[in-house]
Amino acid sequence: MSITIKDIAELAGVSYSTVSKALNNSPLVKPNTKAKIIRIAKEQGYEPNFAARRLVQKQSHTIGLVWPTVERVALSTLVTKIKEEIEKHGYSMILSINSASTAIEMFKRFQIDAVIVFEETKQKMDASVFANLPIISYGTALNNEIPFVDVNYRQAMLLGVKYLVDLGHKRISFVGDFSPVDQRQIEKYEGFLEAFEKYNLPVTPHTIVNTGGLDWYDGYHATKRLVETDSTLPTAVIGSSYDISAGIIRALREKDLIIPKDISVIGYDNIPQMANLETPLTSIGPPIDVIAKEIVTTVFMLMDEKDSVPTIQTIHPELKERASCAIAKST
Template sequence: MSVTIKDIAKLAGVSHTTVSRALNNSPLISEETKAKIKTIAAELNYTPNYNARSLVLDRSYNIGLFFSTIHEGTSSSFFYEVVRGVNHIVHKEFKLIVSGIDDYVDFHSINRKHFDGIIVMSQSTKDDSFIYNILEKNIPLVVLNREIQDAPIMNILSDDRNGAYKAVEYLIHRGHKKLAIIEGKKGFKSAQERKDGFFQALIDHNITITKDFIVEGKYDSESGYKAMKELLRLSDTPTAVFCSNDDMAVGAMKAIAEQGLKIPDDISLMGFDDNVFSPFLSPALTTVKRPVEEISKEGAKKLLDLIHGEQVTKEILHINTRLQIRESVGRMKVMD
């Protein structure tokens, strides 16, 4: 039989209400009593009954983690890192419910009865109606991955534009002037930021922007494969390709290999994200480290602060990207 709050109360010599308050860090209970009760609970391997606690405290003990979509444009590695980061912070106190915004016809079930707080991993302005619906219902909210400028929301995101700029600048410093881009999913803010960084680097270094070197992708391996095939069919092919995420870079690698070409001898390849598999590709992928798990952990910490009534400054927090130099980018040979 599982241990209950009443069992802990008997051993501690206090009421079950005191135990409940102590385990929820109530300011009404002294630190000494809290410590005593938590020690007993740990020794008994007490596991909270969330359903019972929610009835008593009028809380669900659920945290919602919502993606713009989990069907298209959200890679498995990105999804995994986000969920792992958030769950690492909240799992001791809350159940994590993961879903896609596009799974909902309406937002009637998104309320304080079902969620104590919500994290939105936002990719598109299409998410705005969902975000404003949460704000109207006064549910504690943190938005990751996309900047929301006209609302008092805690935003945490990576500096994708600067990351892409540094990646392309590295390619230029390695002697590449014929640079192509496989774009991310159309309508996604991250795709636009990376594209802007790509273009700005070319402009700043007086590199010609070639229209045929700009190819659409969808953030998945298949679209990277098709886009790379399209680039390789050109009469004048690029010497280096910037892929807007690592999944598309994997598809591009397959297309290059099928053409009988070698990376980086014949063509250089740059990714973005630094997925868990990127160092183990052959050749290992040079890419931009996007701190997805760090962003997710920080977002979860801020959300818990909001739920617990702590003062949180509603601000936009950028977490820096960094270049991961490996084997997939070569130096252009100087022609005699």
């Protein structure tokens, strides 16, 4: 049996309501008694029962994050950032790796104040599951009722292509996976094509390189194939993700192509790790802290007043210059 405010009340010779006030640092109790009560509480190793507290105050000051695909590293940086952001608001974050609906059920048991969902695939979820619960999704729109924080992938590609064009590049390749399951990858691909059209760039058989996967070696193999053809090489390459870009760099280096002297490279995913690659990579996409901040801000807005939040919120990408791009050699 753990110790309660009643036990402390007894020991201090006051009523338990006084103990409650003292421990909550209420001005309604005399400094003397307050000090004494706090002392006794500490001595006795008192730990508040949060179930009881939550029964009367409705909030838990905790936000739940649903993250069923822990195996995907890409998001882990974002998760960490979101946690930090949440803590700035004086809240805690808790994680579940269950599917969205199971996770939400569990979070409700813990009287979580709001939920953030990272889910790769669109879920059919009964509206009753998230009724009266501030909830937001990132990555995939779960449902048209649930506010959704999105990234403008097309604009990111436009940004990247424009940057390269401004440096004088014309032969640009896109190395990415555009398997039909992942909407985000497709948007990157389409964004690239859009930009290509906009800048009137020449499409060749090597403009688009399909990796067929999202791992580093998928990018590696694809790039290997690209650079081993006899035709003229591109002067710049855009990789569709952090991992793929790592593979690209590896393959280029093996061919003794020097970045950015011989070839320029841009990678999608604006994360700090980009700087740690063999060549620090110029990257596109919203900086990870911007995404984190946006998500967290939206959640808190949602908790304040449900109606003020737009259903879709789009984050705009930025370009972060590092050391992997140079002016195109005049060919």
